[in-house]
Amino acid sequence: MPELPEVETTRRGIETHWVGRKLLEIIVREPRLRHPVPAVIDTFTGLAVTSLERRGKYLLAHFPSHRHLLIHLGMSGSLRVCREADELKRHDHLIFRLSSGVEIRYHDPRRFGLVLPFDGDPGDHPLLRDLGPEPLTGAFHTGILVDACRKRRTPIKALIMDHRVVVGVGNIYASEALFRAGIRPTTPAHRVTRKRLEMLTSTIREVLEDSIRQGGTTLRDFVGSDGTPGYFRQMLYVYERAGEPCRTCATPIRHAVLAQRSTYWCPACQK
C-alpha cells in the first residue's frame, strides 16, 4: 500500500503525538513481520523520541544515543494514534504506549512491513544505505534520471520504481507520473529523451506533492494516523481506471502487467 505520500501523511499525523513523549511500554503482539521483531526492542522502554523522519517509504524514529527504530509499512501497514480504551483490531501487531496516555498502533495484515531497532548511523544501515535521492528535495533532478537511464533497457516505469534511483515512487505514482509526462510506461529507459526526462522529473515531484495534500491514496486499506482514508484516489488519471475514458482525451485507459506489476496508461496521451 503505502508509497511516499502515504508514509509522509502517517509521519505528520503521529509526529506531534510521539516526539518528546516517553515510551512507557512496547507491546509486541505478533513479532513475525518481514524481519522478526527482535526482543531487544524492549530496551527502548523509558526513552523519548527526539524526532521522526521519513526516508523514502521508511520511517525513522530517532532516540538519544544514536538509537533508532526503523519502520516500514509494506503493502498493507498503517500506524494509528489511539487511546488505550480503543478496541484492538486484528493485526494490530505492535503497540507503543506513550507517557501522554496515547498509543501508536502498528497494524499490518500481510506482515510485509517491519519494525527494527538499531544503533548507530542510519546511513550505514543495510536497508537504507543504497537508497537514492528524496524526490521532493533538490537532490532529485533531471541528471539523476538521465544517468540512471543510460544503457538501461528496463521499462521506464520499472526504473522510476527502483529505489536506488529515486525513493518513494511506487506502483500508483509511477503510472500517474508517466501519464502526466506523456510517456508510455513500456518505453525502454534508454530511449526516453532528455527533454522527456526533464518533464518526468517534474511530474514525479508534482504527483507526490499533490497526493500528500490530499492525505495520500486509499485504494483498499490505507488509513492515516487518525484512521481516516486519503482522498487522492479521486484525482488519479489512470491507476485502476482500465477501460474508463481518459480524463484528458476520453480514449479508454489501457492496462497491462509490466515487471509483475499492474500498469495503466492512455494510448493516445502517452507515446
Add this chain to the structure above:
DNA sequence: ACTGGCTCCTGAGGGC
C-alpha cells in the same frame, strides 16, 4: 551488471 521471475502473507471480490 541487468533483467525478469518468484516469494513472503492475509483478505477481498468475482465466478460458478
Add this chain to the structure above:
DNA sequence: TGCCCTCAGGAGCCAG
C-alpha cells in the same frame, strides 16, 4: 453459502 481463483500501495533474493 461455500469453494476456488485472482489480485493487491513493497521489495529482497535468485538464476540466467
